[in-house]
Amino acid sequence: MKTLGTLGEREAIRLIDRIVQSDAEVGIGDDCAAIDIGDRYLLVTTDMMAAKTHIPKGMKPYDIGWSLVAVNLSDIAAMGGSPIGLVTAIGITRGHPVDYLESIVDGMNECAQRFGTSIMGGDTKEHESLTLCGTAVGEVPKNQIILRKGAKPGDLVVVSGELGLAGAGYYSMKRNLGLTDCEAALRRPRPRLKEGAALAASGLVTSGMDISDGLSSSVFELSRNSGMTYEIDYSTLPKAEEVGLVFQDLERQKSLVLNFGDDFELLFTIERGAESDLEDITARTGTPFTVIGKVTSGEENILIDNARREKLENLGYEHFRTRQS
Amino acid sequence: MKTLGTLGEREAIRLIDRIVQSDAEVGIGDDCAAIDIGDRYLLVTTDMMAAKTHIPKGMKPYDIGWSLVAVNLSDIAAMGGSPIGLVTAIGITRGHPVDYLESIVDGMNECAQRFGTSIMGGDTKEHESLTLCGTAVGEVPKNQIILRKGAKPGDLVVVSGELGLAGAGYYSMKRNLGLTDCEAALRRPRPRLKEGAALAASGLVTSGMDISDGLSSSVFELSRNSGMTYEIDYSTLPKAEEVGLVFQDLERQKSLVLNFGDDFELLFTIERGAESDLEDITARTGTPFTVIGKVTSGEENILIDNARREKLENLGYEHFRTRQS
Numbered sequence: 024m025k026t027l028g029t030l031g032e033r034e035a036i037r038l039i040d041r042i043v044q045s046d047a048e049v050g051i052g053d054d055c056a057a058i059d060i061g062d063r064y065l066l067v068t069t070d071m072m073a074a075k076t077h078i079p080k081g082m083k084p085y086d087i088g089w090s091l092v093a094v095n096l097s098d099i100a101a102m103g104g105s106p107i108g109l110v111t112a113i114g115i116t117r118g119h120p121v122d123y124l125e126s127i128v129d130g131m132n133e134c135a136q137r138f139g140t141s142i143m144g145g146d147t148k149e150h151e152s153l154t155l156c157g158t159a160v161g162e163v164p165k166n167q168i169i170l171r172k173g174a175k176p177g178d179l180v181v182v183s184g185e186l187g188l189a190g191a192g193y194y195s196m197k198r199n200l201g202l203t204d205c206e207a208a209l210r211r212p213r214p215r216l217k218e219g220a221a222l223a224a225s226g227l228v229t230s231g232m233d234i235s236d237g238l239s240s241s242v243f244e245l246s247r248n249s250g251m252t253y254e255i256d257y258s259t260l261p262k263a264e265e266v267g268l269v270f271q272d273l274e275r276q277k278s279l280v281l282n283f284g285d286d287f288e289l290l291f292t293i294e295r296g297a298e299s300d301l302e303d304i305t306a307r308t309g310t311p312f313t314v315i316g317k318v319t320s321g322e323e324n325i326l327i328d329n330a331r332r333e334k335l336e337n338l339g340y341e342h343f344r345t346r347q348s
Numbered sequence: 349m350k351t352l353g354t355l356g357e358r359e360a361i362r363l364i365d366r367i368v369q370s371d372a373e374v375g376i377g378d379d380c381a382a383i384d385i386g387d388r389y390l391l392v393t394t395d396m397m398a399a400k401t402h403i404p405k406g407m408k409p410y411d412i413g414w415s416l417v418a419v420n421l422s423d424i425a426a427m428g429g430s431p432i433g434l435v436t437a438i439g440i441t442r443g444h445p446v447d448y449l450e451s452i453v454d455g456m457n458e459c460a461q462r463f464g465t466s467i468m469g470g471d472t473k474e475h476e477s478l479t480l481c482g483t484a485v486g487e488v489p490k491n492q493i494i495l496r497k498g499a500k501p502g503d504l505v506v507v508s509g510e511l512g513l514a515g516a517g518y519y520s521m522k523r524n525l526g527l528t529d530c531e532a533a534l535r536r537p538r539p540r541l542k543e544g545a546a547l548a549a550s551g552l553v554t555s556g557m558d559i560s561d562g563l564s565s566s567v568f569e570l571s572r573n574s575g576m577t578y579e580i581d582y583s584t585l586p587k588a589e590e591v592g593l594v595f596q597d598l599e600r601q602k603s604l605v606l607n608f609g610d611d612f613e614l615l616f617t618i619e620r621g622a623e624s625d626l627e628d629i630t631a632r633t634g635t636p637f638t639v640i641g642k643v644t645s646g647e648e649n650i651l652i653d654n655a656r657r658e659k660l661e662n663l664g665y666e667h668f669r670t671r672q673s
Contacts, residue, residue, distance in 0.1 A: 028442030117353030
């Protein structure tokens with residue numbers, strides 16, 4: 024009997040995509056579904072988080088509520104959209120203290136407010152273990168939507184912010200290192216909404232997504248969707264300083280930066296020559312952008328490390344499989 | 349330490365409502381959130397179902413997928429809306445067979461297609477036990493939206509279809525009675541979308557909701573939202589024939605009809621004199637409507653049973669508390 028443990032998350036999503044007859048303009052397999060509502064696309068995305076399988080130990084209830092909202096808003100950001108609002112479903116045990124629920128809802132509410140939107144409704148149900156499901160609704164002008172497909176050979180690959188910060192936060196929390204900045208990145212991720220909307224409005228972007236499941240995983244997703252291959256130059260990656268504080272070993276640093284996930288930065292492609300236009304967006308948003316490689320029409324995705332070309336492995340986080348650490 | 353088990357679901361929802369700063373025109377506490385998007389309201393609703401706490405034994409994976417979509421569409425129907433689409437999050441164990449997931453998705457897809465909409469996207473995550481979360485998005489013209497508030501003294505109370513059918517199905521399944529019609533009502537609930545939209549367009553309705561948590565619970569919700577009281581005449585309730593097949597005892601029949609839930613019928617109020625206009629909607633939809641009482645400005649909600657006036661008890665299904673049976 025074939026089980027989901029042998030199938031893996033990506034194949035499970037493909038299986039669902041084959042069964043479902045979606046009316047959406049953009050359906051399963053992008054960061055959000057996009058539905059034509061006349062002058063613009065309505066964006067809808069949903070994410071489930073279960074305490075036992077997805078929430079790192081040490082996350083406080085406020086952080087959990089914040090994260091639920093942030094991960095959904097990050098999917099809206101990835102499509103270049105602006106949020107309209109969220110609904111959240113909370114499955115919680117009878118034994119949970121009332122103030123634990125209050126803290127979750129405080130975190131949800133404050134993250135939504137911080138990013139210019141709100142929790143509009145939800146559902147509260149008894150569950151044997153804490154399980155949250157958030158859904159964000161947003162909108163984007165039709166000609167501005169950023170999809171996972173669309174990159175062409177020669178396009179430059181760009182990432183926002185720093186890489187490995189949330190991963191360093193995970194290890195800092197696990198080992199009580201007290202590295203507060205990177206722990207904050209894990210506890211209170213900041214969806215790149217204004218950056219996504221500015222990139223979408225700029226017309227520079229040929230494809231994009233967020234890197235919630237890790238950089239390598241996201242490169243493979245963009246590659247699969249465009250039918251192109253990607254060359255990433257490891258030396259150019261904007262590695263967070265904290266990565267060197269949690270791992271001295273360079274291979275472990277590399278694995279964390281490439282594969283850990285939870286950074287909620289944007290990975291996207293632009294036409295060659297458009298780099299200088301990104302500076303305007305940095306000036307407006309305060310967020311740095313770094314060119315980390317280029318789109319090619321080769322055989323496989325490549326990582327250039329110390330002038331050595333190696334195959335980029337797709338080792339990002341995948342559900343139903345064991346997390347490497 | 350106060351826990352959710354002592355607070356109960358309704359108080360938990362009120363607590364969330366106090367914390368959350370919603371931008372929606374209609375927020376927490378109605379069947380859907382409603383957001384002003386110019387010429388109409390966008391409707392958004394979410395529902396979580398966990399195998400161990402909400403899904404009756406004997407439900408097949410196809411039924412579970414169908415139900416997830418149906419309960420969300422029922423909330424759209426309750427507001428008089430038309431569905432735009434759904435996103436669904438599936439939390440499932442590594443050990444679940446792949447074809448179990450396929451059946452869930454088949455059920456979701458076919459229910460959506462049957463009611464003129466589609467699954468647009470979703471999320472699939474590993475979970476320690478089967479947990480589903482669906483979100484439906486819909487729309488309604490601004491002047492047609494049906495809310496829980498709005499009833500006035502003298503209005504008539506109306507319910508669609510039959511009462512107790514799904515409850516009878518629950519006991520038929522539990523005792524292997526093989527009453528297929530009522531079991532089908534529980535396994536494959538049918539959201540009253542065309543009825544809800546026709547009622548909304550008619551302009552007859554002063555308030556309304558669905559009765560997924562039971563008739564008594566819904567009467568209390570409408571009462572609380574309008575600030576009015578309700579008088580329900582038990583002898584007029586459109587009791588499903590199967591109720592008499594699962595319980596001979598008249599008190600148990602009464603409890604099932606008033607409190608069980610899962611019928612997904614619409615409960616609403618209309619101005620006195622509008623009864624005859626409902627016949628047109630029945631002619632178009634094939635769904636009967638029954639006047640079961642009236643709105644008053646009394647002290648408490650009343651049930652008239654055999655000419656005896658008794659207090660109507662709010663015994664509908666509430667999470668975090670034990671189900672009576």
